[in-house]
Amino acid sequence: MNKFTKYFYTICVYFFLYLPIAIVIVFSFNNAKHSLVWQGFTFKWYASLFNDSAMLRVAWHSLILGVLAATIATIIGTLAAVSLFRYRFFGKKILHGLIFILILTPEIVTAISLLLLYSFLKIPLGFWTLLLAHTALCVPFVAVTVYSRITTLDTDIFEAAMDLGATDFTIFRKIIIPLLLPAIASGWLLSFTLSLDDVIISYFVSGPSFDILPLKIYSMVRLGVKPEVNALCTLMLAFTLFAVITTYQSIFKKKPS
Amino acid sequence: MKHLRQIIAIFFISLTSTLAYSNPNKSDILNVYIWGNYMPNEVIQQFTKETGIKLNIAEYDNNETMFSKLKALKKSGYDITVPSSYYVERMAKQGMLHPLDKSQLTNLHHINPILLNKPFDPKNVYSVPYLWGSTGIIINTKYINKKKVTSWQNFWDPEYRDQLMILNDMRDAFSIALLSLGYSINDSNPQHIEKAYLKLKALLPNIKIFNIDTVPNIYIDEDAIIGVAWSGDYKLAHDENPALEYVYPKEGFSTWMESFVILKDAPHVENAHKFINFILRPEIAKQISLAIGHSTANKSAVKLMPITLQQNSVANPNQEIMKQGEIQRDLDPETRHLYEKYWERLKIGN
Numbered sequence: 001m002n003k004f005t006k007y008f009y010t011i012c013v014y015f016f017l018y019l020p021i022a023i024v025i026v027f028s029f030n031n032a033k034h035s036l037v038w039q040g041f042t043f044k045w046y047a048s049l050f051n052d053s054a055m056l057r058v059a060w061h062s063l064i065l066g067v068l069a070a071t072i073a074t075i076i077g078t079l080a081a082v083s084l085f086r087y088r089f090f091g092k093k094i095l096h097g098l099i100f101i102l103i104l105t106p107e108i109v110t111a112i113s114l115l116l117l118y119s120f121l122k123i124p125l126g127f128w129t130l131l132l133a134h135t136a137l138c139v140p141f142v143a144v145t146v147y148s149r150i151t152t153l154d155t156d157i158f159e160a161a162m163d164l165g166a167t168d169f170t171i172f173r174k175i176i177i178p179l180l181l182p183a184i185a186s187g188w189l190l191s192f193t194l195s196l197d198d199v200i201i202s203y204f205v206s207g208p209s210f211d212i213l214p215l216k217i218y219s220m221v222r223l224g225v226k227p228e229v230n231a232l233c234t235l236m237l238a239f240t241l242f243a244v245i246t247t248y249q250s251i252f253k254k255k256p257s
Numbered sequence: 258m259k260h261l262r263q264i265i266a267i268f269f270i271s272l273t274s275t276l277a278y279s280n281p282n283k284s285d286i287l288n289v290y291i292w293g294n295y296m297p298n299e300v301i302q303q304f305t306k307e308t309g310i311k312l313n314i315a316e317y318d319n320n321e322t323m324f325s326k327l328k329a330l331k332k333s334g335y336d337i338t339v340p341s342s343y344y345v346e347r348m349a350k351q352g353m354l355h356p357l358d359k360s361q362l363t364n365l366h367h368i369n370p371i372l373l374n375k376p377f378d379p380k381n382v383y384s385v386p387y388l389w390g391s392t393g394i395i396i397n398t399k400y401i402n403k404k405k406v407t408s409w410q411n412f413w414d415p416e417y418r419d420q421l422m423i424l425n426d427m428r429d430a431f432s433i434a435l436l437s438l439g440y441s442i443n444d445s446n447p448q449h450i451e452k453a454y455l456k457l458k459a460l461l462p463n464i465k466i467f468n469i470d471t472v473p474n475i476y477i478d479e480d481a482i483i484g485v486a487w488s489g490d491y492k493l494a495h496d497e498n499p500a501l502e503y504v505y506p507k508e509g510f511s512t513w514m515e516s517f518v519i520l521k522d523a524p525h526v527e528n529a530h531k532f533i534n535f536i537l538r539p540e541i542a543k544q545i546s547l548a549i550g551h552s553t554a555n556k557s558a559v560k561l562m563p564i565t566l567q568q569n570s571v572a573n574p575n576q577e578i579m580k581q582g583e584i585q586r587d588l589d590p591e592t593r594h595l596y597e598k599y600w601e602r603l604k605i606g607n
Contacts, residue, residue, distance in 0.1 A: 032477075032497060033493070033496075033497065034471070034473040034474050034477050034493060034494070034497055035474065035477045035478055035497050035498075036474050036478055037477075037478050052298060053298065053302075054298050054301070054314065115329060115330075119329070119330055119331070122332075124332075124334055125330070125333070125334065126334075203322075203326075204326070204329075206315070207315075207333070207334055208288030208289075208290065208313045208315050208333070208334045208335050208336075209286075209288065209313050209334070211313070211314065211315050211316070215315070215316065216293070216316060218293075218318060219292070219293030219316035219317050219318045220293040220294050220316070220318070221293070221318055221470045221471065223292060223293055223294045223295070223471075224294065224471045224472075224473060224474075224493070225471060226294065
């Protein structure tokens with residue numbers, strides 16, 4: 001491949017991936033309520049976003065939910081991956097298969113099953129049902145991410161550690177966790193994103209008291225998405241970028257000491 | 258690490274305060290399930306300030322979504338929802354609604370009588386009209402002479418080839434054909450429905466897009482220069498593109514109306530009545546109508562509006578125009594399936 005084709009191809013890929021995002025950013029500064037044609041530069045959507053307490057509240061709800069669901073899912077998923085790799089127990093193969101099945105299950109199936117479960121157990125819909133649903137959604141993704149990393153580890157390290165008198169817990173804490181940290185971090189970020197933008201499951205399991213951002217945006221589509229949403233998306237993008245860069249800097253780039 | 262701990266601590270403190278707020282069964286709250294962007298924030302805040310009742314607003318983007326969710330859950334926790342006319346009828350038939358206590362709705366007399374007692378809910382046992390409007394024709398006068406478009410029949414003119422925007426909604430689309438053939442928009446005669454289908458099929462070459470989301474954009478940005486629109490969306494579009502005009506077709510048009518209803522298992526029936534009565538106040542109704550752009554059902558609120566708006570035939574049509582509108586009703590399941598069958602065939606161009 002000559003140099004020109006190579007660059008052209010790369011530019012096309014980036015263009016395709018990032019153009020929609022760039023458009024959201026550009027239109028968050030567009031001075032028009034509905035038009036999708038450029039009408040002039042303004043900051044007013046950012047100003048009105050910060051005066052829109054309802055919008056900020058649902059964004060905050062989404063953030064809380066995302067952080068908690070991602071954290072719980074990361075803990076469960078990591079433990080699942082480690083036990084699948086290190087231990088033999090009854091039903092191991094089935095569990096391994098089930099994790100993949102959960103990833104492949106269409107969200108709508110998960111959503112309906114959860115709704116039926118909650119309605120059968122008479123659990124009122126709200127924050128807790130959402131948290132449980134989002135955690136369940138994220139666990140398999142974390143497990144798979146961590147598991148694929150763990151299989152690349154050299155098992156001799158564990159045996160050496162045991163020779164030197166380390167208990168299982170010490171091995172887990174001092175060897176496995178540090179070595180898996182990049183995978184755990186990616187698992188967490190992946191879960192956070194999944195939780196933050198999930199519409200289908202959230203739609204079925206959310207209740208009147210706890211509205212979240214993706215549902216709010218989705219319900220606006222018919223009557224027109226407010227330009228404040230563009231502003232909010234831009235801010236969230238900036239936040240995500242910041243989170244990814246910090247994680248990358250602090251974990252992935254760290255030299256083994 | 259120290260910072261991380263602080264961040265986590267702050268996070269959990271704010272978390273507990275958020276959760277303390279959100280117990281759905283407390284007595285001083287009201288759970289409203291409503292169309293997206295259908296209740297201005299100022300109104301919500303004023304209600305909470307006056308009564309101490311906290312409003313939880315959850316939003317949906319179409320009747321089907323709202324209906325299926327409420328149907329799936331016996332005790333959903335929602336108190337009030339805002340279905341369109343024909344969904345009021347369907348929900349009432351299925352016993353999902355709580356009859357209104359009119360003695361608590363002291364402001365009910367402000368509602369325009371022409372919008373009360375409609376066939377979908379005779380005597381308004383269950384519903385109070387909130388916002389309403391018509392489904393008419395929008396034209397862009399920069400490209401089309403206003404005098405040339407007076408009826409639905411004009412849509413079939415060959416000069417509008419590939420120019421129309423039609424609402425991507427089965428009932429709204431069939432209404433165009435049914436009205437231009439001289440039938441009712443709620444017609445259940447299979448032959449009439451077939452004729453309407455053939456008529457719509459003949460319209461396909463003129464249709465540029467079927468769309469129902471963010472309709473104003475299409476007309477503001479001139480992606481379509483003629484087509485169907487709700488009167489409320491016309492107002493929003495006209496604010497940004499003054500060349501747009503709204504036409505009441507001479508064959509008649511469909512009128513839509515969104516009404517407040519209280520759900521059967523509502524945990525806060527009393528608060529629900531308080532809220533509906535609050536919305537019925539003329540000054541509140543006026544504020545809502547101006548913010549959202551749809552016409553208010555409150556006749557006293559219209560009198561509080563600027564005179565130009567009072568006389569605006571799109572925002573506040575007179576009795577003469579209103580009489581030509583027909584309201585959408587719920588269809589019996591068989592007829593609905595027939596419409597659906599033709600609608601699917603139409604969408605695949607067959």
